[in-house]
Amino acid sequence: MNYETVIGLEVHAELKTKTKIYCGCSTEFGGEVNTHTCPICVGFPGVLPVLNKQVVEYAIKAGLATNCNITPVGKQDRKNYFYPDLPKAYQTSQYDLPICVGGYVEIETEDGPKKIRLTRIHIEEDAGKLLHDFGEGTLVDYNRGGVPLIEIVSEPDLRSSQEAHTFLEQLKAILEYTDVSDCKMQEGSLRCDVNVSVRPEGATEFGIRTEMKNVNSFRAAVRAIEYESKRQIAVLENGDEVTQETRRWDEASGKSVPMRSKEDAQDYRYFPEPDLVNIVIDDEWVARVRETLPELPQARIKRYIADLGLTDYDAGLIASNKKLAVLFEETVALGAKPKAVSNWILGDVSRILNERDIELDESKLTPQALASLIELIEKGTISNNAGKKVLPDIFDGCDDVTKLVEEKGLVQISDDSALMEIVTQVLADNEKSVNDYKGGNERAIGFLVGQCMKASKGKGNPQKFNELLKQNLG
């Protein structure tokens, strides 16, 4: 039997606020353990929360960017469960009146565009971090506790790991463009829970689903979906029923396992948070946030194709990454040809980023430098290869590309008389090859060009040498 995989995602994105959701402690990543805490975020007796307004602003913005309706009167609720990373033993979240409801994200699939519906986006607080590598026990760091999150819940509209991946990329791009989240997967600022079920192709009812937690990268999401789908199909093929449960994705072993700690955690005893008042968002507030929305990825893709002549593929790749898109647009704005900029960004720039395993903003590459590099190549001042050679230096912060290529001796000799001198000398020194060429061996010209390049110490323009040699051998 053929099966269809049905996937819904719950994406948690840490918001880019300076301070936590209910207190003034820093949200900065990477601080010494338990140095970004206070009695409020560690839930000392008697403390009370006060909501960071920026959290609501960001949630509205994310909602508008994903075509959601904004809830006029929202409230916050307590989700009660015991776990050491949750200092108050409840997580302040939103239960039945989230800030945003009912949006969608459009993704490109093999069958054309597809709308993935969003159930809701709500605000909540992040939990602390458990550290397990210290002997027998577990250590708790509350620096992350109380960092604001939005949870974006999709409908079960995704049908393959590839669709899920595209959706996640698209969502990440939206969150980056709207500037509501850093989306740094490696710092855990974007995480997702994956709901997977399978059903026989053509069935209308959904199968029993499992929820997978601890999915910390898009790659992990793809693997987890593929693993879980296969596992569930095997269960069904075996004549058994899938158990509805929460499972933990283990990236190292590439498997999911049932989570013990969640066995009895289904009864969260949600109730309205009495320490926090209603969030009333009127039309004026929504309009004000709407005005701050930037151009979103879908619109950018269309513009790159229509106005800048990029291919669908290239436009998609650049537009789905805010940092690349910004570099692209700023470089083009400096006069570089879009196609050339796109080639550089998707080629060598991306390659170096990958090799160094860094994000664009961690490099010192500027649009100015990239534009002048492209200009130097266009003018023939340096070769394309020379351009590739200096790119790492530009990444490291070298601004003056013209000076750089001069210092490195990469400027091509384009002056005909200087080149002619070399050609004359090479012809004189390589009589055998000259004769071979004249005897009909066209390949001998390659050797001669090579000799010219060698004599010019690589600074000659090989194209020019080729022309001049041919003229002289005429």
Added chain:
Amino acid sequence: MEINIEYIANLARLDNPSTTEEANKLRKDMTEIIGMVDKMSEVDTTGVEPTNHAAPMQNVFRKDELKPSFARDEMLANAPESVAGCYSVPSAVEDA
């Protein structure tokens, strides 16, 4: 009404009563109290909005402004057990 004491105690992270006597007393008290509060069902509240707050307020926010955090030592001074600047608990590792 039968109250599942064991289930509720586990949710509340309380031990089950260790003696039958205690268990019976707790069950009796709980049943009596629940019996008392069940009286509410006599009143029709269809369509009535619940009051979640005693004061009708909305939109109370703080600005996204940094305040100094507390010194770690001060925070950890009350911890029953702390190790390496962290609160320490028995293993919470999920078996992989």
Added chain:
Amino acid sequence: MELYTKTAHELHKMLVDKDVTSVEITESFIDRINEVEPKVDAFIATTFETALETASKADEKIQKGEEISALEGLPMALKDNMSTKGVATTSASKMLENYVPPYDATVVKILKENNIPILGKTNMDEFAMGSSTETSYFKKTKNPYDLQRIPGGSSGGSAASVSANEAVFALGSDTGGSIRQPASCCGVVGLKPTYGTVSRFGLFAFASSLDQIGPFAKDVTDAANIFNLISGHDSFDSTSINMEYPDYTSSLKADVKGLKIGVPQEFLGDGINVEVKNAILKACDNYKALGAEVETFSLPLTDYFIPIYYVICCAEASSNLARYDGVKYGYRADKFSDLTDLYKKTRSQGFGAEVKRRIMLGTYVLSSGYYDAYYKKAQQMRTIIRNNFADAFKKYDLILTPTAPTTAFKMGEKIDDPVQMYLADICTVVVNIAGLPGMSMPCGVDSEGLPIGMQLIGNSFAEPTIFRAGFAFEQAGFSKIPLPTFKNGGAN
């Protein structure tokens, strides 16, 4: 006359006139505490040293000729569920026996800013759950009028300390009557303010939507002065009301002519002790004599007040007290097998029976399948009750009821019967459910000489009306009752 017998406004005048120093006043109270505390047991801990330091600061100001605020330099007692930086704050629980807060509650900050010496932290029912102060892990506080009787609760220590002249005034917290009922039992004035007028920041939460801090005072003038001091907007409390707060002492006018007072007949029925009922009827006559219009009316749904209250307070408490898990502060069990066992042992050993009972009840009413029938139902009934009060306040300026159905009962009398104990709050819980202000003040004594309290309930923010009516009653001498006798000592 000893300094400790005087009211705050009397002592303030003496300070301003330089007839006495704050240190002298504070020493007078310390002596008094040393004398009567063995009988009363109002305090869990005393903080005499810092109290005297604070008194010196107030004296310095006076010496320099600087103006002092109404309560500056006047020593008080603080219920032990308000966070005091560097001074253990226990909520009378084994769970927090050794907990020393790293921060001050907003009210404590106010006390410190005003150089008000804090004599100590007063005893209470564990986590404010109780009506007799008997659920305290540490000690049982005795009623100064009869040492075999309870002082009321949960703020029994604060009430007893003022009654026994161990403090000029005290602060307590009131979730369902925890200021007013002990005030009634101990023959002092106790105010539960409008929800949101006193910051809850730093008050160890019992039931967030019901809790409110308020004063215990020797008279209405002091109560108004204390409320002036502690009320106001606090940006650390999202439920704190941001408004122009009036000067409450300006309402202290002995004039109730034309004031309309409604008396719910349901609170003069079977459940109310006959001596209490008669005292209230007499208070009604007294008000009429002062020119107020008094009439009885029917307040609907009174039978449901206790059920609604217990559902809401236990549900919120079950969540508020979940943080006591042996991880960050407070008690941790010695022996446990794993993480879950650590939680269970810590909480089972750290909490007393009543607290556990309420956590269980609260967990039950919020658990899957019961939320609508209990918590949501109670919150819906809360709406109806608020509407009923809104209707009543269209007709009346104030509502007058007994504060408690009986005078102070004997220790041990109700401790094993939770439902009976809960009924001690029958007249007070509704004020918290509706978020209204309510004040208890003495209106007589019973045949055993035990104080009887009457409760004046106002509309939201109508504290001025309450103060005015209370002040008029007091000025006419109707609230005058004998001083505590500390009788029946040594028998327990």
